[in-house]
Amino acid sequence: MSRSIDVITHFGPEADKPEIITELQNLTKVHALTVEDLYIKWEQFSNQKRQTHTDLTSKNLDEFKQFLQLQMEKRATQISSNSKINPSIKKPLINKSLNSSPLFGLNIPKTPTLKKRRLHGPSSLSDSKKPYTAGSEVETNGNGDSSLKLEFTPGVPEGNEDTKFQPSAKSLNVNTPNPSTFQTPTINTPTALKLSTTGGKILDSLNPENVEISPGNSNVGLDSTEELPPSEVRVEPFYDAKKYRFRTMRQNLQEASDVLDDQIDSFTRIIQDHYKLSPNDFADPTIQSQSEIYAVGRIVPDSPTYDKFLNPESLALETSRMGGVGRRVRLDLSQINELSFFLGQIVAFKGKNANGDYFTVNSTLALPYPNSPVSTPEELQEYQANLEGSSLKVIATCGPYFADDSFSLELLEDFISRINTEVKPHVLILFGPFIDITHPLIASGKLPNFPQFKTQPKTLDELFLKLFTPILKTISPHIQVILIPSTRDAISNHAAYPQASLIRKALQLPKKNFKCVTNPSSFQINEIYFGCSNVDTFKDLKEVIKGGTTSSRYRLDRVSEHILQQRRYYPIFPGSIRTRIKSNNIQVKKESNNVKGNEEKVYEHISGADLDVGYLGLTEFAGGFTPDIMIIPSDLQYFARVVQNVVVINPGRFIRATGNRGSYAQITVTCPDLEDGKLTLVEGEEPVYLHNVWKRARVDLITS
Incomplete structure (x- = not known):
């Protein structure tokens, strides 16, 4: 009953x-x-x-x-x-790792207000529609097989079947790391890396025919014991650091939904202003109507059971509470010949819902690109005087900084030595992870023995202080160093995106030339605005494409344009989660014939975007304008492009999993000159200039 x-x-x-x-x-x-x-x-x-x-x-x-x-x-x-059927394998008892990063936290941020004036980007898009591309093909940055046989494994890119993991019998009962594990090392110190290539080799270049490589910082090499001369460059953060110091694991659904709604409503106002539309032109696309309307919403799958493989027939539009009570409606895109959509994308459509089941899209409204930064003539002349007419040199690298089977920093030591003696940049940008929480030796809790230390490190913070800090302190004090964390950083106590900066004092790094910034972060180096984000947007953004013209375009150009149009460094929602099948953890139910069985796959969480939904406002472009140079490291092949007059760079990984050399980016930007015609004058109440860094910059991708 x-x-x-x-x-x-x-x-x-x-x-x-x-x-x-x-x-x-x-x-x-x-x-x-x-x-x-x-x-x-x-x-x-x-x-x-x-x-x-x-x-x-x-x-x-x-x-x-x-x-x-x-x-x-x-x-x-x-x-x-x-799954591979193997009736002889039994599912062992595995202690779950406690090293997973937190996923969500809470509260509503506000984008920092800016005093800098912004103007619209170039009026002519004829040049920007044809992005610069590096002139030659480059080597693929593949991952080699790991030689260690451990229970926990580092992140493996989705779809990379070449990276395999074979656990040993002893690795099936590895316990969660604890202090006693660190005090009793179980493996020896790895030998020096066997590097197959030479460092400093240029792999690819952007705009090499127009810009010469900068000679670098003339102050590097001077006696550091004397009083430092005034720096040739000025680094200024462009964000409110206090807003990033929120507590994670405290998500409030109401506040998270408010942030997602605000994204749609803000773009509704942008579309209305850009296309000169009336508020009455916008209506609820989920309501049946025979009249054409304008609708703004978020791209979502049309079914909660979607299996990550979407097509133009499986998309729906999610409205805000103000625009459609938060409801969803399926999209009929049969009349659209060219499209490129992804989950979480904010879009604007013109169409109608004639039958109540579908919103038939008649046309799409392209989102306007944000404004471009400008500077006054006085500011540009000041920066020119500081550099004495020479060009600016910036180096950008991204971790990890040691191989999967080693804690050897031989490659980093060699790199820093070349930085001080040969490269001599004005600014060095170091992206994390510095100590990767998914590193096999760290995930298993088996730190090696370090004979060069009198006392062995007992915590991962101590590991950084003993390994990284001495090397980083050897960087010339005339070089400005910027550290950007990763959500996989073991030395960060804030493992959610957006992410607070590392604590420089706790890392025992010099104050005079080291700066720790947030992830993502916007900062200004002289007149140039840099936008940096340490989440792999290029890999995570999976598009739904239709049309020959769209599909024939270079994918990284499309993704870069999406980032610029969405005005967020990570426009995907929900964020990615990287998992892998634990091959040693299979439950087999034997049948009577003892030949066939059923397998139960067990997935292991590795990492992901780890979005803190309540604070996604902090991932937006600061001030609502595009950076001059946008650096987003990725597991994909290194590249440098010019997209919509923005220099987009993926420096690649500093070292590969096998220990082979990776890559880094060397950026040269000529000094601003009001007379050479490379700056665009914008008339107004007060004359200002567009920076046009894409005309003045050269990017070299170099082996580490």
Whole structure:
């Protein structure tokens, strides 16, 4: 009797019929579901039929049975196709790692206000539509196989089947790291790296025919014991650091939804102003209407059970509470010939919902690009005088800084030596992770023995102080050093994105030339605005593409344009989660013939974007304008491009998993000159100049 009441409670008065109750109860028994779970399946079934309400008729119940059967068969097929049957393997008892990063926190940020004036970008897009590209093909930055046989493994890029992991028998019972583990090392110190290539080799260049490589900082090499001369460059952060010091793991759904709503509403105002539309032109796309309307919303999948493979027929539009009570409506994109969409993208459409089931899109409204930064003639002349007419040199590198089977920093030591003696940059930007929490030796808790230390490091903070700090202190005090954390950094106590800066004092780094900034961060080096983000947007952004013109374009150009149009360093929502199958953790149920079995895959969380939804406002472009140079490290092949008059750079990883040399970016920007014609004068009440860094910059991608 109680089960009958549960059925009526969940399915409504329509289910108060003996034959319907019997059918639904049978389905709960056959598929081992609770009434609540069965009702959730029924809602999925109704959503797939594109109906807001599906009647409980015999015909629909028969179709519902087929729906459940297909789901069960699909799940069984995936398990059998992705697993290797091995009846002799038993599932061991594994202690779960406590090293996972927090995913969510809370509160609503506000983008820092800026005193800097902004002007619209170039009026002519003829040049910007044809991005600069590096002239030659470059080597792929593949990952080698790891030689260690450990229980926990580093992050493996999705779809990279070349990186395999074979656990040893002893690795099946590795405990969570604890102080005693650190005090009793179980492996020896790795030998020096065997580097197959030479450092300092130029792999690729952007704009080499127009700009010569900067000779560098003339002060580097001077006696550091004497009083330092005035710096040739000025580094100024362009954000409010206090707003990044929030507590994670405190997500409030109401505040998170407010942030997501604000994103849609703010773009509605931008579209309205840019296209000179009236507020009455915008309406709710989920309501049936025969009139064309304008609608702004977020791209989402049309089904909660999507399997990460989307197409133009499987997309829906999510509205804000103000624009459509937060409801979703499926999109009919059959009339659109060219498109490039991704989950979380804010879009603007013109169309109508004639039947109540679909919003038919007749045209898409391109989002306007943000403004470009400007400077006054007096400011530019001051920067020119500081550099004495020479060009600016900036170096950007991204971790990890040691191989998967080693803690050797031989490559970093060699790199810093070349920085001080040969390269001599004005600014050195170091992206994390410095000590990667997903590193195999760290994840397993097996730190090696360091014979060069009198006392062995007992914590990961001590490991940084003993390994990294002495090397970083050898950097010339005339070089400005900027540290940007990663959510995988073991030395960071803030493992969510956006991420607070590292604590320079705790790292025992000099105050005079070291600066720790947030992730993401915007800062100014002389007149040039840099935008840096240490989350892999280029890899995580998966597009839904339609049309030959769109698909034939270089993918990294499309992704860069999405970032600029969305005005956020990480416009994807929800964020990515990187997992891998733990090959040693398989449960096998032996059958009577002892030949076949069923496998249960166990997934291990490695890392991800780790978005803190309540603070996503801090990931927006500071001041609402584009940076002159945008640096976003990625696991993908290093590159340097000019997209919409913005220099976009992926410096690549400093070292590969196998210990081979990686790459870094060397940026040269000529000194601003009001007379050479490379700066664009913008008339107004007070004359200002567009920086046009894309005309004045050269980027070299070099082996580390």
